[in-house]
Amino acid sequence: MSMYRQLWFAIILSTLIALVGSLFASTMSSRAYLNEQLRMKNSDNATVLALSLSQKNIDPVELELIITSLFDNGHYASIRMFDPNGKILVERLAPDEQSTVPSWFKQWFPIQSIPGQAQISNGWKQLGSIHLVSRSGGAYETLWNSVKDMFVTLSISGLIACYLGALILRRIKQPLKQVIDQAKGMTERRFIITPESSVPELKQLSSAMNSTVTLLKSMFAEEAERLEAMRIRANSDATTGLANRAHFISQLQASVEEENAPSGSLILIRLAGLAAVNKTLGRNKTDELLKQIGQLLLAHQAKLPDGFAARLNGTDFALLFRQKEARPISQNLLSEIRQIFAAVADDFMVSIGFGDYEYGISSSGLLAQVDAALAAAEASGISDIHQSAPLNIEHAPRSAEEWSKLILRAIEQNWVKLAYFPVTKSDGELVHKESALRLMFGGEWFPAARFLPIAERLGLTEKLDLIAIKLALDELSKTNSSVDIAVNLSAQSIQGSEFRSKLKAILQSKPGAAKHLWLEIPESGVFANIDAFRMFHTDIAPTGCKLGLEHFGRQFDKINLLHDLKLSYVKIDGGFIRNIEENEGNQAFIKGVCTIVHRLALLSFAESVTSNAEFISLQQLGLDGATGPEVGRLFPLKD
Structure with a gap:
């Protein structure tokens, strides 16, 4: 009792x-x-x-x-x-x-x-x-x-006596309930500070619990800061604070070669007169100028969707982002960089090359195309901007209007399906199947990376996400299988209350299948709209779905928000996984990430495993599983 x-x-x-x-x-x-x-x-x-x-x-x-x-x-x-x-x-x-x-x-x-x-x-x-x-x-x-x-x-x-007793019990029960919720939150790795009770005995209890929570939060924050510093040291240029070349190449490969890789642009910048400036001003003053360049690129990175800036070598810089409007950005960068060096040398030369990319191009091919444009800009002998030649992609880009018609027709004709990829433990045991939406255009199935960017601009992501959910639930209901299915949702979709209501109704219509569904949202979208995600969690959590983050780790400095999100798992971004066997800094970072997320009672998976060497290295770092082309080759799904 x-x-x-x-x-x-x-x-x-x-x-x-x-x-x-x-x-x-x-x-x-x-x-x-x-x-x-x-x-x-x-x-x-x-x-x-x-x-x-x-x-x-x-x-x-x-x-x-x-x-x-x-x-x-x-x-x-x-x-x-x-x-x-x-x-x-x-x-x-x-x-x-x-x-x-x-x-x-x-x-x-x-x-x-x-x-x-x-x-x-x-x-x-x-x-x-x-x-x-x-x-x-x-x-x-x-x-x-x-x-x-x-x-x-x-x-x-x-x-009257019972009523007065109820008031007294309520006065006692409320702070006790808060303390109980606080204790439960600690077991779930959620740190809650509660107001202190006016009852002296309960006030002491509340104060002690709050002190414990504060201590745990500080310990968690210290560990997160240590790992963030480790990540920065392993993947950043010490002078500018930008990503280094190795990390940029890994991020570029993940951005253009993944199944759901969106289209975007790449800008390469070369400071042709930097060696002369270094001789004139000395290393320290030159480093100050380079820091200003780093701050400038970081400012652009923050404003651009999925922006990623890096220093490739002493004179070369790069800016990768998910948007096909590179020319005006390149012009602004040219003007701003010249202003930084104007006080040093009026004729300081800055060369910029840029190009757009879509799913289907290799990272090496993209770099070669844009590097050629950079070389052409440098060959002009003045500060200049050049665009790369059209990329040799099998399917040429269509206009937004044509894409809109194709997407809507595919939806109306039900030319939609899901492709599945395994997410397994290190021994090959299947954790769940990760799904990717396909649409048929002209008798050919197109991957999500080809149509999702235009779908977002046209406001069609909510429809596509609901279609993907229905297909996954139908598959779970049809096979009556215990194998779970993961579905990627757009961060844009979960912000709408109408979408959340429709999604909740769909999940409640098939409660048994919903319990085997994993829903994952990009880390950047969640942290950019944290309140929307909390509302999404409140609406969807009662259906039994698991919620997680994909592309995790790019904003590791915000990991302190995880204990409030009530997630089930995270998928670590492929940019940290690429060539992990050669990068001791990323190995230490991923191992620390796994330790923290496990303390938060979350599962951790690696994305975009492309080689057996990567897969073997990841087995030693404490991850719960992995996915990617190499995992699909080692442990193919059975029909």
């Missing part, structure tokens, strides 16, 4: 005991009082009657008439007159009284009407005695009514 029930039981029991005790004591007191009143009345009436008869010389007939007349008033149960020898001279007995008082009440609380006795005499001569008993029905009525009134009064008092 819970403490609250025990307290409630104690309050109710004590109230009942007080009610019954008070009622019983009051009833017995009233009964004793009525008994005494009847005894006194009988005695007084008998005395008065005996005195009135003693003053007259009454013959037996007249005496009988007087007693009969008195008895007929209905106030007496019996009147008897005895002669000096004890013989009954006159006797009048009343029939049993008719009363509304329950018989059980009379049995439990009997009222005894003690007879009143008095001597009748004539001078010194004793003529006899009178015995008189009053009716007790009125006394029973009085006692019964008194008990009823008292019961009502005490019942109201009891209800």
